Amino acid sequence: MTDALTTWAGSHTFRGGPLVHPTSVTEVAELVAGAQHVRAIGSRHSFHDLADSPGTLVALDRLEVPTVVDPDARTVTVGAGVRYGELARDLHAAGWALHTMASLPHIAVAGTVATATHGSGDASPNLSAVVRGLEVVGAGGEVRVLGPDDPELAASVVGLGALGVVTRVTFAIQPTYDVAQEVWLDLPWDVALGRFDAIMGSAYSVSLFTDWTGDAVGQVWRKHRVDAGTLGDDAVLAGARPAEGPVHPVPGQDPAACTQQGGVPGPWHERLPHFRLEFTPSAGAELQSEWLVPRAHAVAAIEALRGLSDQVSPLLMISEIRSIAGDDLWLSTAHGGDRVGLHFTWQPRRAEVEAVLPVIEAALAPFDARPHWGKLFAGPGAGRTWQDLYPRWDDARALIERCDPAGVFANDYLRRVGLH
Ligand SMILES: Cc1cc2nc3c(=O)[nH]c(=O)nc-3n(C[C@H](O)[C@H](O)[C@H](O)COP(=O)(O)OP(=O)(O)OC[C@H]3O[C@@H](n4cnc5c(N)ncnc54)[C@H](O)[C@@H]3O)c2cc1C
Secondary structure, three states, rough: OOOEEEOOOOOOOOOOEEEEOOHHHHHHHHHHHHOOOEEEEOOOOOHHHHOOOOOOOOOOOOOOOOOHHHHHOEEEEOOOOHHHHHHHHHHHHEEOOOOOOOOOOOEHHHHHHHOOOOOOEEEEOHHHHHHEEEEOOOOOOOOEEOOOOOOOOOOOOOOOOOOOEEEEEEEOOOOEEEEEEEEEEEEHHHHHHHHHHHHHOOOOOOEEOOOOOEEEEEEEEEEEEEOOOOOOOHHHHHOOOOOOOOOOOOOOOHHHHHHOOOOOEEEEEHHHOHHHHHHOOOOOEEEEEEEEEHHHHHHHHHHHOOOHHHHHHHHHHEEEEEEEEEEEOOOOOOEEEEEEEEEEOOOOHHHHHHHHHHHHHHHHHHHOOOOOOOOOOOOOOOOOOHHHHHOOOHHHHHHHHHHOOOOOOOOOHHHEEEEE
């Protein structure tokens, strides 16, 4: 008997099957053409049934697609199942880079951009925002190529798997660069909130880690681009102290899993993620949620969450606050303007976590909080509709209906949110 297929965290057991690993785009097209229900899965780092299907599950990890850099266009085209860590290593070796990375390099490119996955940085949009092209196998098995000027590209990148099986992704790239990462401890909350914009802007990428208790933010991670010149303004972190050695954001976890700290410069892909490719990221047995609020509401939203610490902190491993530049992708959590991400790594106490999600969503509802598509959420928030949160929601729904009228790629998740 084979083990049941689960998400990376074990938080969902897939109902669909069989699991197939096509090696060519032609094979993917034949599979989709002959299937009543089918869905692509990535590296399964989402936490719920987003990637599930009542039918065949298609993993793209064995797709034989070469990685092609176009130096003139400044793009790289890569197979859908390639993990960011592998893509980044190859890009750096060839003298190129991406603008950002998520906290972990273990995730596959097509699954990552399908959910608007992001890192942190005032000037850094999410990973989906630099997609310049997609090759997609549609519901009838037809292979479509969406280039940078195709009006459907902005609708399709954050596609939640609803528009087809992506087989190739093209990303914008830039010349490689070095980053130095430093960690500060115990930043007083009044400084963190009083100077929020200055702190989040004090490095290329800034993350605040907190459990929402006490008078101070536990850790501030700052990642400086070496080519930007200075290591940044330390005075802005008044009251905090530099960490004396490596730290892990989750209390009790081994910092050996984390990327190099201490201000030592190194390649972008070995500093921008928090976790190293060869180690288990984060904690492993965990759940996650995240809501993204407009930058202008960040401080008020954080204050609302601090007011919930009695209910939230006992279930928490750690929270992370990040900034993400806006984009124009229809279902991106940063559609229409800059956002701040309020993330929760939960202990694996599913029922208790699910009970607190609506409480958080009610507290964040006044701030137009959009839940991360790949993490646990209850809904669009108290008194809110998805249309309130996403101006192109009805257009996205209409496009899904037109591209997949028979619901080949539909699943329970899409029906729950009303996209199918
Ligand atoms: C430890 C950990 C750390 C994380 N850190 C971050 C972070 O820093 N920032 C952040 O924003 N998120 C983060 N996440 C969330 C994660 O990035 C997202 O859930 C992301 O979608 C995972 O990519 P995946 O390949 O595992 O996708 P999956 O979970 O496998 O799939 C996600 C969606 O993509 C679709 N999909 C996958 N492949 C294809 C394809 N080829 N064609 C069409 N659709 C496809 C699936 O059908 C599904 O709808 C983290 C998750 C974990 C477990």
